[in-house]
Amino acid sequence: MKNMQITYEPVGIVHTPFKSKEGMPIQTRGGKGIKGQIIVKEELASGLTDLDGFSHIILIYHFHKSVGFDLQTIPFLDNNKRGVFSTRAPKRPNSIGISVVRLLSIDKNILNIENVDILDGTPLLDIKPYIPDFDIHKIEKIGWVENKTDKLNEIKSDKRFE
Numbered sequence: 001m002k003n004m005q006i007t008y009e010p011v012g013i014v015h016t017p018f019k020s021k022e023g024m025p026i027q028t029r030g031g032k033g034i035k036g037q038i039i040v041k042e043e044l045a046s047g048l049t050d051l052d053g054f055s056h057i058i059l060i061y062h063f064h065k066s067v068g069f070d071l072q073t074i075p076f077l078d079n080n081k082r083g084v085f086s087t088r089a090p091k092r093p094n095s096i097g098i099s100v101v102r103l104l105s106i107d108k109n110i111l112n113i114e115n116v117d118i119l120d121g122t123p124l125l126d127i128k129p130y131i132p133d134f135d136i137h138k139i140e141k142i143g144w145v146e147n148k149t150d151k152l153n154e155i156k157s158d159k160r161f162e
Helices: 042-048
Strands: 013-014 035-040 058-060 096-107 109-115 122-129
Touching: 035 042, 035 122
Parallel strands: none
Antiparallel strands: 013 035, 013 122, 035 109, 058 096, 058 122, 096 109
């Protein structure tokens, strides 16, 4: 594979109550009811047209506090090392995260959201509408996560990915 440089410019910044990684929800389901705000660059605000017709949006962002990565990692839901690509751990070869959040309102370039699991000040790379007919799939298996998500609301981020 040829070495290729890829550069993205953030479209905005995500603001949340989470000033440190420790104690954050590990997925949006664990952040139920927690509100945040996205400030989209003013020059991109017209790109938000029609987004208010969706109740949920997909946020694609950069784990800006993540340094380095491990190909084998111990995820929050387990005590065994797993391949990083079978986890949603933030320390990855490309520090990209995704979250599906509820869109509450839009005022010009400001999006009010809830069910957040994102660190305050996170650079936002893109926003996409969540469309169940596109995004929900019938699944047959969920790997090592099987029977581990029942305590998702109780498990919080800790220092393991610092």
